Amino acid sequence: MRLLRNLSKDKLAMTSLAVIVVIVAVGVFAPLCAPHDPEEVNMKLRYASSSWSYWLGNDHLGRCVLSRLIYGIRPSVLWVMVALMISVLVGAVVGFIAGYFKGKADAWIMRLCDVMLSFPGYVMTLAVVGILGAGLEHILIAFVVMKWAWFARVIRTSVMQFSEMEYVKFAKASGIGSFRIITKHIIPVTFADVAVIASGSMCSMMLQISGLSFLGLGIQAPHAEWGMMLNETREVMFSRPELMLAPGLAIVIVVSAFNFLSDALQVALDPKLMTSTSQGKLRKKEVGKAVYEYSRG
Amino acid sequence: MDMGSYIVKRILLAIPLLFVISFITFVLINLSPLDPAVVVLQAQEVPQITDELIAQTNEALGFDKPFVIQYVNWLMACMQFDFGSSYVSGEPVWSLIGPAFLNTLKLTLVSSVFIIGFSILLGVICAMREGKVVDKSVRGLSFVLTAMPSYWLAAIMIWTFSVKLDLLPTSGMDSLKSYILPVIVITVSYTGIYFRTVRSSMLSNMNEDYVLYGRASGLSERKVTLHILRNSLQVAVSIFCMAIPIVLGSTVVIENVFAWPGLGRLSVRSILNRDFPIIQAYVLILAVTFVLFNTISDVINAAMNPRLRKDL
Numbered sequence: 001m002r003l004l005r006n007l008s009k010d011k012l013a014m015t016s017l018a019v020i021v022v023i024v025a026v027g028v029f030a031p032l033c034a035p036h037d038p039e040e041v042n043m044k045l046r047y048a049s050s051s052w053s054y055w056l057g058n059d060h061l062g063r064c065v066l067s068r069l070i071y072g073i074r075p076s077v078l079w080v081m082v083a084l085m086i087s088v089l090v091g092a093v094v095g096f097i098a099g100y101f102k103g104k105a106d107a108w109i110m111r112l113c114d115v116m117l118s119f120p121g122y123v124m125t126l127a128v129v130g131i132l133g134a135g136l137e138h139i140l141i142a143f144v145v146m147k148w149a150w151f152a153r154v155i156r157t158s159v160m161q162f163s164e165m166e167y168v169k170f171a172k173a174s175g176i177g178s179f180r181i182i183t184k185h186i187i188p189v190t191f192a193d194v195a196v197i198a199s200g201s202m203c204s205m206m207l208q209i210s211g212l213s214f215l216g217l218g219i220q221a222p223h224a225e226w227g228m229m230l231n232e233t234r235e236v237m238f239s240r241p242e243l244m245l246a247p248g249l250a251i252v253i254v255v256s257a258f259n260f261l262s263d264a265l266q267v268a269l270d271p272k273l274m275t276s277t278s279q280g281k282l283r284k285k286e287v288g289k290a291v292y293e294y295s296r297g
Numbered sequence: 298m299d300m301g302s303y304i305v306k307r308i309l310l311a312i313p314l315l316f317v318i319s320f321i322t323f324v325l326i327n328l329s330p331l332d333p334a335v336v337v338l339q340a341q342e343v344p345q346i347t348d349e350l351i352a353q354t355n356e357a358l359g360f361d362k363p364f365v366i367q368y369v370n371w372l373m374a375c376m377q378f379d380f381g382s383s384y385v386s387g388e389p390v391w392s393l394i395g396p397a398f399l400n401t402l403k404l405t406l407v408s409s410v411f412i413i414g415f416s417i418l419l420g421v422i423c424a425m426r427e428g429k430v431v432d433k434s435v436r437g438l439s440f441v442l443t444a445m446p447s448y449w450l451a452a453i454m455i456w457t458f459s460v461k462l463d464l465l466p467t468s469g470m471d472s473l474k475s476y477i478l479p480v481i482v483i484t485v486s487y488t489g490i491y492f493r494t495v496r497s498s499m500l501s502n503m504n505e506d507y508v509l510y511g512r513a514s515g516l517s518e519r520k521v522t523l524h525i526l527r528n529s530l531q532v533a534v535s536i537f538c539m540a541i542p543i544v545l546g547s548t549v550v551i552e553n554v555f556a557w558p559g560l561g562r563l564s565v566r567s568i569l570n571r572d573f574p575i576i577q578a579y580v581l582i583l584a585v586t587f588v589l590f591n592t593i594s595d596v597i598n599a600a601m602n603p604r605l606r607k608d609l
Contacts, residue, residue: 118588126565127579207444230448259444
C-alpha cells in the first residue's frame with residue numbers, strides 16, 4: 001500500500017488519524033467510558049460548574065455534560081460513518097458495473113448519476129427530512145440517497161483507468177474471471193480514491209447532521225448529539241456562553257482531523273498515476289471535484 | 298462549433314434534466330408515508346378527521362385524480378409560478394416563497410462577492426509561496442475554520458459583537474448592519490474551501506509548458522504570474538458559478554440563527570409543520586437554480602476556452 005506508506009511520513013496526518021481512532025473507540029465503548037448515565041436528570045445540579053464527579057459540569061437538566069459528549073459520538077460520528085460506508089458500497093457496486101462492463105450499462109448509470117448530482121445536496125437532505133419527518137435515521141437515508149452517485153462516478157473513472165492497465169489486460173487474456181480481476185487487481189487500487197473522497201465527505205456530513213440536529217430536525221430529545229447539545233445551550237447563550245464550548249470544540253476537533261486527513265490522503269495518492277495518462281488526469285479531476293463539492297455539500 | 302450554437306445546444310440539453318427534476322420533486326411528496334389529505338386537515342387543526350372530510354379534501358385538492366394527471370396539472374401550474382397554497386395558512390405559496398427567495402438571494406450574492414474575492418487573494422498568495430510558512434499556516438487555519446459548525450461560529454460572533462460590544466444587531470434584516478455578521482460567517486465557511494481550488498489550479502498551471510517557455514523567452518516574473526492567474530481563473534469561474542447555488546441552498550442554519558427572513562427559515566418552518574407545497578416549491582426552485590448556474594458556468598467556460606465547445 002503505497003498510500004499508507006506515503007501517509008505514515010506525514011506527522012499531522014498520523015495525529016489526525018490517531019484522534020479519529022480514539023474518538024471512534026470511545027464512542028463504541030461509550031458505556032464503559034462515560035462516568036454517568038447521559039440521560040439521568042438531576043435538577044439539583046442544574047448548570048453546576050465542573051466538579052470531580054462531573055468534569056465538564058451539568059446542563060439545563062443537570063445531566064452530565066461529559067457523558068453526553070461521549071454518547072454523542074455515536075450519532076455525530078459513528079452513524080455518519082455507517083451512512084458513508086453504505087454510500088461507498090452502493091457507489092462502488094454501481095461504479096464497478098459502469099466502469100468495467102462499459103457500454104449501455106455505463107451510459108444509463110452515468111445519466112442517472114448526472115440527475116442525482118444536479119440536486120444540491122443540502123436541499124435534498126432537507127427535502128427527504130421534510131417528507132419523512134425529523135429524525136436521525138431519515139437524515140442518514142438522505143445521505144445515502146445523495147452521496148452514492150459521487151462515489152459511483154469517481155470509482156467508475158478509476159476502474160476505467162486501471163482496467164486499461166497492462167497487468168489487468170494480461171489477467172483478462174490469461175482467462176481469469178471478471179470477479180477475480182475486480183477483487184484482486186482493481187479494488188485495491190481504487191481504494192485510494194475512495195479514501196480521499198470518503199474522508200472529505202465525512203466533514204460535510206458531520207457538519208450537516210449537527211446543523212440539522214441544531215435546527216431540531218435531527219435526533220430527538222432526550223438523546224445526546226453534539227448539534228442538539230448546542231441547540232439546548234442556545235436559550236442560555238447570553239447568561240452561560242461557556243456551555244457552548246464543549247460540544248462546539250468536539251465538532252471542530254473531529255471535523256478538523258478529517259479535514260487534515262483528507263488533505264494528506266490527496267497528497268499521498270500516487271502522483272505519477274494521476275498525471276501520466278489522460279485518463280489519470282480525468283481521474284484526478286473527478287476526485288478533486290468530488291472533494292470540493294463534498295467539503296460543504 | 299461557434300458560440301451561438303453551443304449555447305443553444307447546451308440549453309437544449311438542460312431541458313430534459315429539468316423535466317426529470319420536476320418529476321422527482323413531485324414523486325418525493327407522494328412517497329410520504331402520510332395521507333396528504335390527513336396532513337392538510339391536521340395542519341388546519343381540524344379537531345375530528347372523518348373519512349368524509351378526507352374524501353372532500355382529496356376532491357378539493359385533486360388528490361383523487363390519476364397520478365400522471367396530477368403531475369401534469371402541477372407542472373403546468375408551476376410554470377406559471379403557481380405552486381398551490383400553503384396547507385397551514387392557505388396563502389399562495391408564491392407569496393411566501395418569492396420574498397423569502399429574494400432575501401436569501403441578497404445574502405448569497407453579497408457573501409459570494411466576499412467569498413470570491415478572498416478565495417482568489419488567498420489562493421494566489423498560497424500558490425506563490427507554496428510549502429512556505431504562509432501557505433502552510435493559511436491552509437492549516439482554513440481546515441480549522443471550515444471545521445467549525447457555522448451556527449457555532451455565528452453564536453460566538455453574536456456573543457462577542459452584539460452582546461459584549463453591542464456594535465451589531467443580533468438578528469433580523471433591518472439595515473445594512475444586519476448583513477455584516479451573517480456575511481462574515483458564510484464567507485469564513487466557504488472561503489476555506491474555494492481558495493484551495495484557486496491554489497491547486499494555480500499550482501497545476503505553474504507546471505505547464507507555456508510557463509517554462511515564457512520564462513525562457515525572458516518574460517518578467519510578474520507577466521508570467523499574470524498569465525498563470527488568467528488561466529487558473531478559468532477553472533475558478535466554473536467553481537464559483539457552482540458556489541452560488543450551493544451557498545443559496547445551505548444558508549438554512551445561518552438564517553435560523555440570525556432570524557433572516559429567507560428561504561432557509563421558511564423551509565425549516567414548513568418541514569416542522571409538514572407544509573408539503575412549500576417544501577415542494579423550495580426543492581424545485583433551488584434545483585432549477587442549480588441547473589441554471591451549471592449551464593451558465595459551462596457557457597462561460599466555453600466562451601473562454603474554445604476547446605471545450607467540441608465536447609458537447
